Amino acid sequence: MxxxxxxxxxxxxxxxxxxxxxxxxxxxxxxGIVVVPTPLDWDAAYARCRELGRGMYPVPATPTDPVFASIKDQPGDIFWISRRRGGSCTCLFKEPNGGDLVGELPCGDLLPAVCY
CATH class of the missing domain: 1.20.5 (Single alpha-helices involved in coiled-coils or other helix-helix interfaces)
Structure with missing residues (x-):
């Protein structure tokens, strides 16, 4: 004992x-947050995150999620993140878009992406 x-x-x-x-x-x-600055469509952005050995950043649950600090100084205003629902693709707005920081865009739009 x-x-x-x-x-x-x-x-x-x-x-x-x-x-x-x-x-x-x-x-x-x-x-561990990585911003892929090259504008890509959603599928190509997802593939690029996978090439880096990472996943597409998940939909933030709160406006204080660490991803917002990571994109604050990036030149883009909208970034691809992991899909929230089918049909369109989920994006993250650096600045509130009508009060919502997460939105949906057509998947063919070209945006930078966030991996983690």
């Missing part, structure tokens, strides 16, 4: 390790 002080020491080490992994995961998500 371990002494109480030794158990407390092991527990502290495990908590620090868990916190470090959580911080690393957040950092990886934030810094």
């Amino acid at each position: 371990y002494s109480p002080s030794r158990l407390a020491s092991y527990l502290s080490a495990l908590l620090l390790l868990a916190h470090a992994q959580e911080t690393f995961a957040q950092t990886r998500t934030t810094s």
